[in-house]
Amino acid sequence: MSFVFFLVALLSSAVIEWWANLQRKRAKFLLRGVQAMLVEDRGHRSRYWWSPLALWEAARAEEALYQSVLRPTVGQAAESDLVRVMAHPLLRARRQSGPDGRYTRLPSYLPAADVATALVDVLLGGLADGRIGERIAGLHPPALARSLDGLWKRAQGDPERFLTELEHWYEAQMERVSGWYKRWTKRGIVVVGVLIAIAFNVDSVRIASALYGDGIVREAVAQAAANPAVCGTPPPASTDSAPATDPVGGEGEEIAGSGAAECARGVLEQLDAVGLPVGWPAGCPLDLAACVRAPGTSPAAAPAVTDWLAAALGLAFTAVAAAFGAPFWFDVLNRLGSLRNNGTKPKPARR
Structure with a gap:
């Protein structure tokens, strides 16, 4: 899930950076x-x-x-x-x-x-x-x-x-101006994150269910997340303040550029191809019921109110997660990778 959030945040940040320029x-x-x-x-x-x-x-x-x-x-x-x-x-x-x-x-x-x-x-x-x-x-x-x-x-x-x-x-x-700009960026990323979540149907609830229940999909996503250079990943978020002479330097500049947006979109499409439920199902949006109907359910079955609420919650959660920024989720991926493997790579010895 952290990898999916990273891709959405990367795409959202790249769009905001393009708009800011x-x-x-x-x-x-x-x-x-x-x-x-x-x-x-x-x-x-x-x-x-x-x-x-x-x-x-x-x-x-x-x-x-x-x-x-x-x-x-x-x-x-x-x-x-x-x-x-x-x-x-x-x-x-x-x-x-x-x-x-x-x-x-x-x-x-x-x-x-x-x-x-x-x-x-x-x-x-x-x-x-x-x-x-x-x-x-x-x-x-x-x-x-x-x-x-x-x-x-x-x-x-x-x-x-x-x-x-x-x-x-x-x-x-x-x-102070740096704080103004970062707040504007956060708000913009939330708005763009909502649009991306809707456009690609990045439903956190449905994705989490698929990752929990399908080992093949989970392994495919894990392999994609293990790539240390996916989409020109930015460095972990810095704890230092922005330079005083650069009032609006910040996470927008940590994004790899317009190529990162295209790469993130391509990776999302690749994950959809391996079975991750990204993208709208067939028949949507002409048939609104098909947009929220659970996978494997009969096409004749009408979705329940809980299905609509789960879909809305999943899209909203994706947008909120994107607001944390790509550097944050990249850092989370690094920390989780260290837990899954054999610890962090030792630093080279000083000579």
């Missing part, structure tokens, strides 16, 4: 993090995150923010602190540009030292004249002024220490 989600999350450092809190939205209208409004706002930084209007360039900070030469040079020199993509991460320098140059006009405290007091919005004033006092009036404090402030904010 297509929508430039890493750069958008970074912009949201920097924006939160520079503007006042605008309060909480009244709608739930899963509301279709809320999702649509959030996507439009995210894209508008991205475009305002990538190709700002004259008014935005003059009024927006975020646009002016991101237009600093140190940060602007990290954008991707086309052959004609026009910018096409914003960066997905920024070094903390460059961001600190950009903040000082744009918001305070540099550190040379020693009037840092006065300029901080005149900043708008007040929340930004209070933040910088606290960092200035912590630095005890030392410009170099102030730059270091700004770097730490940015790094701490990027750790």
